[in-house]
Amino acid sequence: MKNQSAVIFRIFLYGILIAPLVLFMLYAFSERWFFPAPFPTAWTTNIVTRMLNDPRTTSGLFISIGIAMLVSFLSLLIGFPAARTLGSRVFRGRQIAWLIFFLPTVVPPLAVGMGLNILFLRLGWSGTLFGVILAHLVPTLPYTIFTLSGVFSRYDENYEHQALVLGSSRLRIFFTVTLRLVFPGLIVAGLFAFLISWSQYLLTLLIGGGKILTLPMLLFSAVSGGNPTSIAALSLLFVAPPVIIIAASARFLVQHGNTIREQY
Amino acid sequence: MKKIIAFLILFTVLLSACNVAGNNTQTSPTTYDINDWDSVVAAAKGQTVNWYLWGGSESINNYVDSFYGKALKERYDITLNRVPVADTVDAVNQVLSEKQAGKDPGVVDLIWINGENFATLKQANLLLPAWADKLPNSRLVNWDNPAINRDFGTPVDFQESPWSSAQFQLIYDSARMQPEDLPRSYAELKDWVVENPGRFTYIAPGPGGFQGTRFAKGALYEFSGNVEQWGNFDQAIWDEYSPLLWDYFNDIKPYLWRQGETYPKDENELHSLFANQEVDFSITQAIVGAGALIEQGLVPETARAFVFDNYMIGDFNYVGIPLNAPSKAAALVLANLLLDPEFQAAQVLPENGFGLGFGIDINRVTDSAELTKLQEASQKLGDAATPPSDLAKALVGDTAAEYQSLVEEGWRQFVLLAQ
Numbered sequence: 225m226k227n228q229s230a231v232i233f234r235i236f237l238y239g240i241l242i243a244p245l246v247l248f249m250l251y252a253f254s255e256r257w258f259f260p261a262p263f264p265t266a267w268t269t270n271i272v273t274r275m276l277n278d279p280r281t282t283s284g285l286f287i288s289i290g291i292a293m294l295v296s297f298l299s300l301l302i303g304f305p306a307a308r309t310l311g312s313r314v315f316r317g318r319q320i321a322w323l324i325f326f327l328p329t330v331v332p333p334l335a336v337g338m339g340l341n342i343l344f345l346r347l348g349w350s351g352t353l354f355g356v357i358l359a360h361l362v363p364t365l366p367y368t369i370f371t372l373s374g375v376f377s378r379y380d381e382n383y384e385h386q387a388l389v390l391g392s393s394r395l396r397i398f399f400t401v402t403l404r405l406v407f408p409g410l411i412v413a414g415l416f417a418f419l420i421s422w423s424q425y426l427l428t429l430l431i432g433g434g435k436i437l438t439l440p441m442l443l444f445s446a447v448s449g450g451n452p453t454s455i456a457a458l459s460l461l462f463v464a465p466p467v468i469i470i471a472a473s474a475r476f477l478v479q480h481g482n483t484i485r486e487q488y
Numbered sequence: 489m490k491k492i493i494a495f496l497i498l499f500t501v502l503l504s505a506c507n508v509a510g511n512n513t514q515t516s517p518t519t520y521d522i523n524d525w526d527s528v529v530a531a532a533k534g535q536t537v538n539w540y541l542w543g544g545s546e547s548i549n550n551y552v553d554s555f556y557g558k559a560l561k562e563r564y565d566i567t568l569n570r571v572p573v574a575d576t577v578d579a580v581n582q583v584l585s586e587k588q589a590g591k592d593p594g595v596v597d598l599i600w601i602n603g604e605n606f607a608t609l610k611q612a613n614l615l616l617p618a619w620a621d622k623l624p625n626s627r628l629v630n631w632d633n634p635a636i637n638r639d640f641g642t643p644v645d646f647q648e649s650p651w652s653s654a655q656f657q658l659i660y661d662s663a664r665m666q667p668e669d670l671p672r673s674y675a676e677l678k679d680w681v682v683e684n685p686g687r688f689t690y691i692a693p694g695p696g697g698f699q700g701t702r703f704a705k706g707a708l709y710e711f712s713g714n715v716e717q718w719g720n721f722d723q724a725i726w727d728e729y730s731p732l733l734w735d736y737f738n739d740i741k742p743y744l745w746r747q748g749e750t751y752p753k754d755e756n757e758l759h760s761l762f763a764n765q766e767v768d769f770s771i772t773q774a775i776v777g778a779g780a781l782i783e784q785g786l787v788p789e790t791a792r793a794f795v796f797d798n799y800m801i802g803d804f805n806y807v808g809i810p811l812n813a814p815s816k817a818a819a820l821v822l823a824n825l826l827l828d829p830e831f832q833a834a835q836v837l838p839e840n841g842f843g844l845g846f847g848i849d850i851n852r853v854t855d856s857a858e859l860t861k862l863q864e865a866s867q868k869l870g871d872a873a874t875p876p877s878d879l880a881k882a883l884v885g886d887t888a889a890e891y892q893s894l895v896e897e898g899w900r901q902f903v904l905l906a907q
Contacts, residue, residue: 256785256788258763258764258765259764259766260765268785274550434571445543445544445572445574448544448574448754449546449756450544450757450760450786451786453785
């Protein structure tokens with residue numbers, strides 16, 4: 225009985241997760257699907273074909289992927305030392321450091337964006353890819369630091385000391401001990417950064433000034449265009465990379481998670 | 489791991505390199521003489537023209553890229569960079585803020601413009617003066633027509649060049665209603681709305697909702713019964729007739745979709761309500777009526793356009809060149825291309841997705857092959873278009889530009905927010 229309801233709950237959960245995607249699939253290939261027709265009455269592949277052949281879409285896709293990858297890499301690079309210190313050391317002013325790192329998640333992004341835009345305009349960074357990447361670091365860094373510091377609070381530094389005693393160089397210890405141990409955490413933190421950067425609209429618009437056309441910008445303009453087929457087609461394209469990345473890394477994470485747990 | 493890091497670093501370097509390269513391709517201003525068209529074409533060669541235009545319609549975007557973008561590249565070696573804006577006022581603000589910052593050259597080469605946006609830029613002396621009559625295809629434009637040489641009452645003074653024409657129309661679904669049941673005046677519409685509560689709404693007059701403003705102005709014409717007097721701004725006339733307008737809208741308000749608590753903010757929202765049978769009428773400005781919308785899949789195939797018997801406002805829309813445009817020569821070539829009979833014929837056909845009317849006077853076209861093409865195109869507007877004779881009978885010009893914001897602000901204050 226208990227098992228049965230668990231199964232039903234599980235199906236229900238999957239249903240909720242998959243339903244929007246199914247709807248997008250239906251809309252992306254349907255033509256003039258209006259109320260009160262329960263199912264599409266005519267099918268078309270024109271919009272999807274046109275979208276895939278549109279250089280704007282492909283360049284938007286690659287720019288988005290490029291920005292999100294760079295942002296996740298940079299936020300790991302910057303977040304790593306901060307997270308390690310905050311996660312494994314107790315020191316005066318730790319709370320204040322936490323507060324400063326978390327401010328961007330509390331302050332509305334519009335305020336941050338407007339302020340940054342004025343600063344970047346003076347520095348000549350607005351409208352550039354560099355500026356957009358820097359701006360994306362603002363909302364991504366807190367999440368990277370938070371995730372990684374959790375990893376470091378459970379991290380046993382004695383492994384490093386042991387390697388040091390055995391005569392390893394600092395660099396070698398970093399790559400063979402530290403990185404290996406926190407690797408699953410790194411992946412999760414990187415994933416967070418990727419997803420947050422991937423879905424940025426406001427900051428890209430403010431800092432990019434319409435010159436940096438990412439996928440969310442194209443999606444917003446399609447939504448204002450009001451054609452449900454185009455909106456659905458672009459949405460599918462927008463959803464695809466994160467889903468693929470999560471699917472690929474989830475399997476990987478579960479395996480690593482198990483091995484880590486076995487160690488303790 | 490090292491490989492991934494190395495790859496990412498390489499990627500960073502490459503991306504920033506692209507960025508630097510992208511900044512360097514800014515075209516340097518080349519000299520030309522506006523009276524010597526060959527020198528304009530020569531100066532435009534290799535330039536990129538940044539055309540700022542309303543990007544809310546995917547079929548228009550597609551038409552612009554595939555027709556003008558292709559022709560510019562192949563015939564003139566000009567790259568078209570279509571910059572979609574949510575509202576033309578965004579492009580106007582860009583030019584204004586460039587002026588404030590003293591930025592010359594700026595980024596905008598050409599703007600699809602008319603009405604109060606044109607008036608704003610002209611008043612601020614931010615438009616390239618006296619060029620539109622120098623275009624070779626300008627001979628096809630009937631500059632003596634007051635609907636062309638004045639834009640919302642503002643003298644054009646050749647600071648913008650026409651592209652196409654539009655006229656306010658309504659759309660109904662022939663599967664739901666018969667032509668003889670359609671209202672044919674604002675008074676009849678009021679009766680219809682009261683008899684069919686919840687089945688009508690209009691676009692909120694305001695920025696981005698200029699079709700709603702136009703709908704309101706048509707009502708002003710009907711109440712005053714005199715179109716001429718609205719051509720110049722007169723506060724007394726406004727004070728006399730605007731209360732009638734607010735009364736009209738407030739009278740129908742309780743019978744509107746959602747009791748008039750909210751209104752669609754643009755054409756696309758109204759099309760969606762109409763297509764999903766929440767309301768029975770939509771609004772369009774296209775000469776092909778519902779044709780282009782059917783092609784786009786935004787409305788049912790049975791949608792048809794119609795007009796009232798009178799006071800259906802029509803006008804021309806134009807392109808303007810900012811004074812600080814970086815590629816003026818290329819913008820001039822594009823403005824000339826827009827008037828080319830070949831493209832004028834293409835723009836009215838519903839299957840091409842633009843669907844607005846001619847900007848030129850086809851009686852001025854002397855080449856018989858071109859003339860035939862234009863005449864054929866005007867015969868192929870499709871079943872979803874309003875009959876041309878109905879359009880012509882109801883055609884009136886727009887009001888002076890000053891009424892635009894008065895209607896929009898007044899509607900907000902006295903209709904939307906009224907208790």
